[in-house]
Amino acid sequence: MDEKPEELKTLQSIEISLTVNEKTWSGEVPVEEVLLDFLRYRVGLTGTKRSCESQVCGACTVLVGNQPISSCSYLAFEANNRLVTTVEGLAVGEQLDPLQSAFIRNVGTQCGYCTPGQLMAAKGLLLHNPTPTYEQIAEWMKGNICRCGCYPAIAQSILEAVEERQKP
Amino acid sequence: MLKPFRLLEPDTVAEAAAELVGEETKIYAGGAELLLLLRHGLLDAATLVNIKRIASLNEVSWDGSNLRIGSTVTHHRLETHPLVREHLPMLAQAESHIGNIRVRTQGTLGGNLCFADPHADPATALLVHEATVTVAGKETNRQLGMKEFLVGMYETALQPDELLTQVQVPPLPAGWGHAYLRIERFYRPTVNVAAAVRLSDGKLDGVRLAVGCVGPKAQRLQELEAKISGLPLEEAERVVTESKPYITDELHPVDDLLGSADYKIHVTSVLLKKALGQSLRNGGEAKHG
Numbered sequence: 001m002d003e004k005p006e007e008l009k010t011l012q013s014i015e016i017s018l019t020v021n022e023k024t025w026s027g028e029v030p031v032e033e034v035l036l037d038f039l040r041y042r043v044g045l046t047g048t049k050r051s052c053e054s055q056v057c058g059a060c061t062v063l064v065g066n067q068p069i070s071s072c073s074y075l076a077f078e079a080n081n082r083l084v085t086t087v088e089g090l091a092v093g094e095q096l097d098p099l100q101s102a103f104i105r106n107v108g109t110q111c112g113y114c115t116p117g118q119l120m121a122a123k124g125l126l127l128h129n130p131t132p133t134y135e136q137i138a139e140w141m142k143g144n145i146c147r148c149g150c151y152p153a154i155a156q157s158i159l160e161a162v163e164e165r166q167k168p
Numbered sequence: 169m170l171k172p173f174r175l176l177e178p179d180t181v182a183e184a185a186a187e188l189v190g191e192e193t194k195i196y197a198g199g200a201e202l203l204l205l206l207r208h209g210l211l212d213a214a215t216l217v218n219i220k221r222i223a224s225l226n227e228v229s230w231d232g233s234n235l236r237i238g239s240t241v242t243h244h245r246l247e248t249h250p251l252v253r254e255h256l257p258m259l260a261q262a263e264s265h266i267g268n269i270r271v272r273t274q275g276t277l278g279g280n281l282c283f284a285d286p287h288a289d290p291a292t293a294l295l296v297h298e299a300t301v302t303v304a305g306k307e308t309n310r311q312l313g314m315k316e317f318l319v320g321m322y323e324t325a326l327q328p329d330e331l332l333t334q335v336q337v338p339p340l341p342a343g344w345g346h347a348y349l350r351i352e353r354f355y356r357p358t359v360n361v362a363a364a365v366r367l368s369d370g371k372l373d374g375v376r377l378a379v380g381c382v383g384p385k386a387q388r389l390q391e392l393e394a395k396i397s398g399l400p401l402e403e404a405e406r407v408v409t410e411s412k413p414y415i416t417d418e419l420h421p422v423d424d425l426l427g428s429a430d431y432k433i434h435v436t437s438v439l440l441k442k443a444l445g446q447s448l449r450n451g452g453e454a455k456h457g
Contacts, residue, residue, distance in 0.1 A: 011172045031216075032170040034203075054204055055271050056355065067244070067273040073203045074274060077175075124269070143268020143355075 016080040020045070021089030029076045035069075036060050038076035039086060047087040047116045058144030061117035061124075062086045068124035087116035090123065098164045099123060102157035110148035118144050122158050131162055170206050174215045180222060181333055185306045187217050188329040195219055195331055197240050200267070200275030201283045225278070225333060230255065234336040239278025243290075244269070246277060255339040258346040258362060262293040267355045278332045284322050284385065287356040287426060291318060292380035293348055295388050296362040299337040305330040321384040340364050344374060345452020347443040351435060357381050358426040359435045363443035365452045371400055377440060382432045383420035389440075391418070401448060405441045412437055 010030035017026040020043055029038060039045045039062070051059035053072045060072040063085040090097040099122050102108070109115045118141070125132055125140045132140070137158050146154065175196075178184040187193065192214035196202060205211040219225055225238040228249055235255050237246065246252050247264040266272050266280070266289050280290055281301070294314050301317050303310055306329055317325050326332065340346055343366050350360035359381045366374035375393040380386035392411055396404035412433055419436070421429035 009172050011174050014175070030172075031175040032172055034170070053207060055200065055267065055274075058268070058270065061270060068270050069273050070270045073199070073207075075199065075203070121269070140269055143270055 014077045014080070016077055018079045018082055018084055020084045021086060031075065031077055033076045034072055035062065035064075035074045035076045035079055035084070036071040038079075039071060039084070045086050045088050049113055049116055051113070056143075056145070057114070058117040058121055059114050061120040061144065063120055063124055063127075066124065066127040068121050085120070085123070087119055090119060097123070098161040099126070099157065102160040102164070103154070106153045106157045106160065108150055108153040108157040110146075110150055114144060114146045114148075118146065118154055122154075122161070125158070126162065126165075130165065132158070134159065170203070171212070173206075173213050175218060176215060177218045177221050181224070181304050181331070182306070184217055184219050184222060184331055185304055185329060187215070188305075188331065190214070191328070193217060195282070197279040198242060198274045198276040199279075200271050201279060201285070219331060228252070234338050237277055237335045237337065239281075239332045239334060240276045241278075243267075243272035243275050243277065243280070247272065256297065256337055258340075258348050258364075259290065259293045259297065259337065261348045262289040262360075262362070265289050265350060265352070265357070271355070277335060281317070281335070282324055282326060282332050284318060284320075284324050285356075286321050286384055286386070287358075287381045287424075288386070289350070289357060289360060289380070291386040292360045292378045293362045294335065294337060295378035295386055296346070296364050296376045297337050297340065298376075299335055301332055302334040302336070303327075303330045304333050311336075315388065318385040318387075323384075341366075341374070343452070345447040345450045347446035347450055349439045349443050349446070351439075353426055356426065359432050359439060360386075361436065361439040361443050363440070363447045365444060365447035367401070367448050367453050371398055372396055372404055372444075373398065375404075377443070379415070379419060379436050379440070381426070382429075382436055383422060387419060389415065389418060392440075396444075401444060404444055408440045408444065409437055415440075 012031045013028040015028050039048050049059040051057045055070045055073050061068050062071045064082050121144045137155050176187050194213040196216040196218045220240050225240040227238045229236050230251050243263045243266045247260050252260045299314050300311050344364045346364045348362050350357040362378045364376040375397050377389045396407050416433050421433050423429050
């Protein structure tokens with residue numbers, strides 16, 4: 001269940017301008033609004049999921065700059081003048097990101113709820129380290145919980161995406 | 169849902185300090201801990217003072233004898249920073265264990281120290297480094313040792329109108345080895361141990377030991393350090409293993425969600441023993457010939 005939270009009673013709004021998946025968004029946001037709500041209800045991008053709201057599970061992971069953050073616990077105004085990438089921004093037109101193709105091929109998902117966060121965490125890893133080892137993948141991805149237990153397939157998907165990128 | 173608050177964004181430390189009035193005014197740095205407390209209603213804040221616009225707080229520099237780390241530098245920057253890796257490899261290691269990559273991207277060293285959660289990583293390593301912190305108020309600017317700064321569970325020596333501006337960290341002296349060991353559950357360390365040791369003529373001739381997570385705050389174990397100085401490694405390990413009563417007296421262990429007091433004391437003595445050997449292998453054994 002994810003209903004739009006009741007309108008925030010705010011004391012203060014801030015004018016911000018940011019880029020979400022290559023599109024510019026400008027306008028006012030309440031200082032209390034978290035990036036997750038901003039993305040889902042102002043921009044209309046519902047790929048980013050709400051879950052623990054405690055920086056633990058990773059379902060709400062998006063990239064700000066090239067760094068993964070928990071959008072549930074990150075104030076939207078902090079993204080002013082920055083680039084935000086969500087799972088909707090991974091594919092280029094119909095062309096899936098190598099990570100997405102590898103997740104599909106390896107069934108790196110079961111119920112799928114954590115998948116957008118897994119993909120964005122993995123994307124952040126490859127931007128940070130284009131050729132991670134299995135151990136580095138495990139260490140980086142430990143912050144993204146998959147209750148269906150698809151970890152081996154997720155790790156394999158990331159390794160395959162790395163290989164694919166290295167192909168001439 | 170976060171309750172409404174007022175946001176202030178000062179550009180200088182003096183401006184920030186001037187805003188720190190009233191119990192419901194809180195400093196907002198990374199927000200990694202603060203926003204969770206606000207959401208869960210564990211803390212009320214009518215005003216948040218965002219200190220991330222203060223450029224001087226976001227710097228890392230080497231002054232020839234200390235690494236100076238601004239309070240809003242994030243954990244991820246520290247774990248990857250070339251100066252930290254060069255001069256303070258143990259701190260880089262401790263930083264790399266914090267939470268998960270998202271927490272490290274957002275959370276700051278200053279925020280972590282001021283929150284003073286007993287189950288934290290940096291304080292334990294900073295105690296062994298004998299780091300100092302600078303805190304500034306409207307009319308004050310003082311420097312404190314880590315030991316004085318850490319007061320208790322979620323409690324520091326910060327006055328209500330003060331903010332932490334910088335952490336100064338001297339590297340370990342030449343010839344010392346180090347080890348940072350921890351066991352973890354749910355992203356937070358259950359127990360962590362930092363050690364720095366030097367061996368000379370087959371005997372320990374310099375020892376620093378710190379333990380976190382067991383009691384209300386991270387602490388050095390200075391009596392134990394003195395007791396094992398001058399001993400060969402094997403004897404020092406034996407003394408450490410037999411020191412549970414002293415460690416218990418010193419650390420004031422508490423039962424918590426991550427383990428009982430007895431369990432944490434047991435783990436402490438195991439990690440301390442391991443840390444001695446590992447420190448020697450990790451640079452503390454003088455090279456001959």
